Amino acid sequence: EVQLAESGGGLVQPGGSLRLSCGASGFTFSSHNMNWVRQAPGKGLEWVSYIGNRGRDVYYADSVKGRFTISRDNAKNSLYLQMNSLRDEDTAVYYCARDGLQSGYDFDYWGQGTLVTVPP
Amino acid sequence: DIQMTQSPSSLSASVGDRVTITCRASQSISNYLNWYQQKPGKAPKLLIYGASSLQSGVPSRFSGSGSGTDFTFTISSLQFEDFATYYCQQGYSTPLTFGGGTCVEI
Numbered sequence: 001e002v003q004l005a006e007s008g009g010g011l012v013q014p015g016g017s018l019r020l021s022c023g024a025s026g027f028t029f030s031s032h033n034m035n036w037v038r039q040a041p042g043k044g045l046e047w048v049s050y051i052g053n054r055g056r057d058v059y060y061a062d063s064v065k066g067r068f069t070i071s072r073d074n075a076k077n078s079l080y081l082q083m084n085s086l087r088d089e090d091t092a093v094y095y096c097a098r099d100g101l102q103s104g105y106d107f108d109y110w111g112q113g114t115l116v117t118v119p120p
Numbered sequence: 121d122i123q124m125t126q127s128p129s130s131l132s133a134s135v136g137d138r139v140t141i142t143c144r145a146s147q148s149i150s151n152y153l154n155w156y157q158q159k160p161g162k163a164p165k166l167l168i169y170g171a172s173s174l175q176s177g178v179p180s181r182f183s184g185s186g187s188g189t190d191f192t193f194t195i196s197s198l199q200f201e202d203f204a205t206y207y208c209q210q211g212y213s214t215p216l217t218f219g220g221g222t223c224v225e226i
Contacts, residue, residue, distance in 0.1 A: 035216075037164075045156075045164065045207055047216040059214040062121075095163055103170035104152035104211030110163035 002026040002109045004096050009114030016086050022079040022096030022111055030074040033099035035107060036081050038092035049081065088120040122146050122210050126219025133224060139195040141222045143208035148188045152212040155184055155193045159204045168193065
């Protein structure tokens with residue numbers, strides 16, 4: 001069974017840093033591209049970042065470019081998101097999502113999410 | 121960036137109703153369009169990928185169609201467990217973008 005489990009969320013002051021992790025199991029992690037998607041309270045879904053299966057290709061939303069860094073460790077079946085210079089608008093539930101490789105970029109499995117709170 | 125415009129933003133329906141949601145892309149995305157269902161407090165769930173392909177395990181009352189810029193998502197006979205928010209997402213190019221969502225209410 002495919003499972004994704006995020007951790008590392010919490011309360012952080014503006015300008016601070018946080019590192020999210022996503023542990024994967026039930027599939028060959030090194031074969032799948034991975035993503036971070038976030039959802040601000042009461043709002044819609046926003047894609048944050050993508051990393052290719054080998055970690056060479058990375059993409060970011062403009063809203064986080066230069067502040068967030070996505071990475072992965074295939075030996076540990078883990079995905080990471082280093083978040084620096086956090087702002088109140090970064091407050092959201094952060095989901096890791098697997099690329100299903102079915103239709104361009106699609107998200108076929110999601111974790112349960114981890115909440116990041118940056119007070120104004 | 122490709123903008124995804126989803127409508128309506130909300131709708132009220134009854135069990136057994138046929139429900140249709142539309143999604144329009146600001147430029148052609150071929151058939152790289154996906155649909156998700158999200159229930160309160162839960163992660164989204166992929167229902168339809170490639171505009172019309174049903175994700176494994178998803179009931180056949182869900183369907184999708186369209187290509188280019190205009191897409192449609194249909195629930196043929198709404199069930200109680202289908203009351204949720206639905207999102208379209210373009211998988212054509214980064215930055216990947218979602219529609220604003222459609223809340224299907226009783």
